Amino acid sequence: MKQTLRAFxxxxxxxxxxxxxxxxxxxxxxxxxxxxxxxxxGLVGLVRQRAWGAAALLLALAVRVADTFPxxxxxxxxxxxxxxxxxxxxxxxxxxxxAQAHAVLRFALLSVFFYSGIQKLVHGQFASGEFLMxxxxxxxxHMSDTLRMALRAFADLPRAxxxxxxxxxxxxxxxxxxxxxxxxxxxxxxxxxxVVPLLVVANVRGARWALLATQVGIGLSSGEFDxxxxxxxxxxxxxxxxxxxxxxxxxxxxAALIAAAVFSA
Amino acid sequence: xxxxxxxxxxxLFIVAVLLLWPPVHALLMPALGVSTWRFGGxxxxxxxxxxxxxxxxxxxxxxxxxxxxxxNDGARGLVLxxxxxxxxxxxxxxxxxxxxxxxxxxRRETDxxxxxxxxxxxxxxxxxxxxxxxxVQPRIRGDVAFAHAAVFVVSADFAVEHGLRVSTLAxxxxxxxxxxxxx
Numbered sequence: 001m002k003q004t005l006r007a008f009x010x011x012x013x014x015x016x017x018x019x020x021x022x023x024x025x026x027x028x029x030x031x032x033x034x035x036x037x038x039x040x041x042g043l044v045g046l047v048r049q050r051a052w053g054a055a056a057l058l059l060a061l062a063v064r065v066a067d068t069f070p071x072x073x074x075x076x077x078x079x080x081x082x083x084x085x086x087x088x089x090x091x092x093x094x095x096x097x098x099a100q101a102h103a104v105l106r107f108a109l110l111s112v113f114f115y116s117g118i119q120k121l122v123h124g125q126f127a128s129g130e131f132l133m134x135x136x137x138x139x140x141x142h143m144s145d146t147l148r149m150a151l152r153a154f155a156d157l158p159r160a161x162x163x164x165x166x167x168x169x170x171x172x173x174x175x176x177x178x179x180x181x182x183x184x185x186x187x188x189x190x191x192x193x194x195v196v197p198l199l200v201v202a203n204v205r206g207a208r209w210a211l212l213a214t215q216v217g218i219g220l221s222s223g224e225f226d227x228x229x230x231x232x233x234x235x236x237x238x239x240x241x242x243x244x245x246x247x248x249x250x251x252x253x254x255a256a257l258i259a260a261a262v263f264s265a
Numbered sequence: 266x267x268x269x270x271x272x273x274x275x276x277l278f279i280v281a282v283l284l285l286w287p288p289v290h291a292l293l294m295p296a297l298g299v300s301t302w303r304f305g306g307x308x309x310x311x312x313x314x315x316x317x318x319x320x321x322x323x324x325x326x327x328x329x330x331x332x333x334x335x336x337n338d339g340a341r342g343l344v345l346x347x348x349x350x351x352x353x354x355x356x357x358x359x360x361x362x363x364x365x366x367x368x369x370x371x372r373r374e375t376d377x378x379x380x381x382x383x384x385x386x387x388x389x390x391x392x393x394x395x396x397x398x399x400x401v402q403p404r405i406r407g408d409v410a411f412a413h414a415a416v417f418v419v420s421a422d423f424a425v426e427h428g429l430r431v432s433t434l435a436x437x438x439x440x441x442x443x444x445x446x447x448x
Contacts, residue, residue: 002332011313020353021280021294045448049308059427070303070304070371070373071303071366071367071370071371072303072304072305074302074303074305074306074307074309077304077305078305081279081283084279085276085279088273088275088276094273096272096273097273097276100273100276101273101276102271104279107280107283108279108283111283111284111287111307111364112307115287115306115307115395116307116308116309116310116311118287118288119287119290119293119301119306119307119308119309122291122309122311123291123295123301123308123311123312125311125312125313125404126310126311130404130405131310131311131312131313133405134313134405134410137405137410138403139314160410162316162318162319162403163321165401165403165410165411165412166321166401166414166432166434166437167320167432167433167434168400168411168433169410169411169431169433170409170410170411171408171409171410172408172409172410174408178423191367203415208408222310228427
């Protein structure tokens with residue numbers, strides 16, 4: 001178990017360095033420099049399974065949270081929490097704590113999925129299809145491009161200028177078919193977020209593959225490659241001994257997409 | 266893999282936070298006017314992404330007749346309703362864009378005042394000339410997209426918040442004091 005936690009720690013440290021390193025060099029941001037340096041120390045320490053390595057990674061991610069607070073992105077909060085759990089595992093001589101930290105990391109990811117579904121239900125805009133309609137009509141990001149490409153077969157898609165909404169209402173000319181497709185897609189996403197974690201907890205056969213597929217699907221369609229890399233690493237923890245190729249593949253695949261997104265911006 | 270509650274107290278505390286904070290977040294953030302995309306409650310995609318384009322700053326140029334309404338899209342002007350007023354542009358710089366994004370996320374008075382100060386500095390607007398800062402929340406009902414807006418009227422580093430209402434330029438115009446004196 002400590003080996004798999006080390007693998008996840010290395011993945012997280014490498015990713016942190018991948019994001020902070022270029023920012024430090026190109027933008028000369030003191031916080032990015034500190035994060036990159038600490039992540040490097042973390043890498044060295046985690047290779048040798050040292051607690052100071054986990055502590056350095058935790059400090060790197062804490063600096064990131066502090067630097068962006070109160071506008072810290074949710075995945076930064078999550079990765080800081082993951083680093084806290086990792087540090088606890090590496091700092092304790094008790095083998096049971098290592099096993100418990102492993103379980104809490106897995107639980108953390110499942111809780112993100114589950115509560116993400118709950119939040120969508122509570123606030124209502126996603127469940128009704130409104131959020132995806134807004135994305136299609138007004139946004140110009142990866143998710144909107146992906147949706148528009150996928151939905152082109154179903155209906156003519158509205159497009160409008162979001163700035164106009166502050167000044168006056170805008171009529172979108174939405175077909176009932178498009179409205180139905182978006183509502184169904186929204187319901188499916190919420191169902192996956194609520195049900196898949198429960199299946200995993202219940203140890204249903206194939207559930208961890210469903211979790212992996214859900215995470216990869218969400219990452220590719222939303223463009224949230226940064227979080228997807230971390231989350232995929234935690235998904236691998238649901239296997240007793242994930243092969244090294246899985247760790248390498250997860251890192252290289254998502255890192256390539258992160259790099260592509262940065263260069264195309 | 267089977268999952269059992271951890272015996273380590275530190276890890277148990279983390280589990281408690283993971284279980285308890287998101288429901289609290291779901292109730293607390295809307296009450297505080299904070300975007301569900303912030304503060305780790307996993308409310309991403311539950312509401313629209315907070316964007317700088319969700320924040321507009323509107324001022325009045327009393328040197329024109331009728332008084333020209335400026336708004337910060339840095340783009341074209343518009344003619345609205347029977348020549349009653351025109352809009353110009355108050356473009357923002359990158360710092361202003363960051364401030365606008367921050368205002369969209371947290372709707373804090375301090376961020377609103379900072380944004381208003383940035384606009385005044387960029388466009389030489391006197392501190393006692395009122396500015397309206399509108400933070401819109403996009404909605405769609407049927408075929409119609411519109412926005413609810415919280416509007417802050419800012420003058421001399423003092424902001425008065427007017428609660429959520431359907432956003433139109435005429436509505437913002439009505440909240441902004443007219444030329445020649447306060448409303």
